[in-house]
Amino acid sequence: MSYVMIENLHKTYGASTVLSTIDMTIEKGEFVTLLGPSGCGKSTILRIIAGLTDATSGTVNIDGIDMQNVQPKNREIGMVFQSYALFPNMTVKENVAFGLKMKKIDPREIDEKVREMLAIVHLSDKGNAYPNELSGGQQQRVALARALIVRPKVLLLDEPLSALDAQIRKKLQSDLRSIQMELGITMILVTHDQEEAMAVSDKIFVMNKGGIAQRGTPTEIYTKPESEFIANFIGHYNVFTRAELEHMVGMKLPSECAKFAIRPEAIYFEAGAKNFHMSGIAIESVMSGNVIRTVFQSGERTFSVEQLHHRGHFVEIGKAYECYVEPEDVIELT
Numbered sequence: 001m002s003y004v005m006i007e008n009l010h011k012t013y014g015a016s017t018v019l020s021t022i023d024m025t026i027e028k029g030e031f032v033t034l035l036g037p038s039g040c041g042k043s044t045i046l047r048i049i050a051g052l053t054d055a056t057s058g059t060v061n062i063d064g065i066d067m068q069n070v071q072p073k074n075r076e077i078g079m080v081f082q083s084y085a086l087f088p089n090m091t092v093k094e095n096v097a098f099g100l101k102m103k104k105i106d107p108r109e110i111d112e113k114v115r116e117m118l119a120i121v122h123l124s125d126k127g128n129a130y131p132n133e134l135s136g137g138q139q140q141r142v143a144l145a146r147a148l149i150v151r152p153k154v155l156l157l158d159e160p161l162s163a164l165d166a167q168i169r170k171k172l173q174s175d176l177r178s179i180q181m182e183l184g185i186t187m188i189l190v191t192h193d194q195e196e197a198m199a200v201s202d203k204i205f206v207m208n209k210g211g212i213a214q215r216g217t218p219t220e221i222y223t224k225p226e227s228e229f230i231a232n233f234i235g236h237y238n239v240f241t242r243a244e245l246e247h248m249v250g251m252k253l254p255s256e257c258a259k260f261a262i263r264p265e266a267i268y269f270e271a272g273a274k275n276f277h278m279s280g281i282a283i284e285s286v287m288s289g290n291v292i293r294t295v296f297q298s299g300e301r302t303f304s305v306e307q308l309h310h311r312g313h314f315v316e317i318g319k320a321y322e323c324y325v326e327p328e329d330v331i332e333l334t
Ligand SMILES: Nc1ncnc2c1ncn2[C@@H]1O[C@H](COP(=O)(O)OP(=O)(O)OP(=O)(O)O)[C@@H](O)[C@H]1O
Pocket: 013, 018, 036, 037, 038, 039, 040, 041, 042, 043, 044, 045, 192
């Protein structure tokens, strides 16, 4: 039996179905991510797990216990949201101590645990500061410490990093992952940032319109998208109909599939005996730091190619290029 088991979850609001047939299993100590576009139902799943919203039907089971009749406060679940929601009139230490105080733990033990927790989130020197004296990233670390100090069975994180700037977000992503591994806490993170999901997760559930579109490890999700939705949502896949691709490579394909996806970094400029060949005219080339992304026109279609940035742009706009892709990098979509 898995640590968290969600079976056949449905949620409707009046006539609109928000979640349908959600099945998820999560192992103890796993870090999983719910990834999907806005409105697909991610927060609703977290709220149902926490007991803040009732499911229309289906079950949530945590550590062998059916949560149906368990009050939210007795579920041993922690939550961290995008807005830090710290108590403004309490110091960092007092904020972090809050959950243990409620449990009437011995003050000396609380002190020790707070000190330990502040060290884990790298805020040992901020214990006496008030929330308004902290940066966004520091406030979010206090919120994390406050949720973790009671050692919840499951920690739910609803876009906790999305209000932070890119650099701090990357740092907190790796902090979050190492804290999770250190404490062995089961975490469910909600995000609509693909890179964030890939960077931190053991397992990703990609959601679309109230359902789970695909589940797997980050590598599986990235390298084997099963549908056009996943291919478009994850990375910048090129998606072609069979007719388009056959026209582009100038031959009949052995596959009967209707659609195909090719990663932009799987298209390159060296010929190879078995490779498909496609030619195109460079129409646009954008450098975004470490990657150069070039769009080629091929007949009616365009395709994009991404290369690591070595020494500036490698193509001339308006010039024709020969490009190649290995057959195993042409992914069949269902
Ligand atoms: N109390 C409610 N009454 C009616 N509809 C609701 C209610 N709460 C959520 N919804 C609808 O349920 C759907 C899913 O909402 P949810 O908040 O779970 O999405 P989300 O995936 O978390 O989106 P976002 O990334 O924007 O936070 C949305 O279409 C939303 O409008």
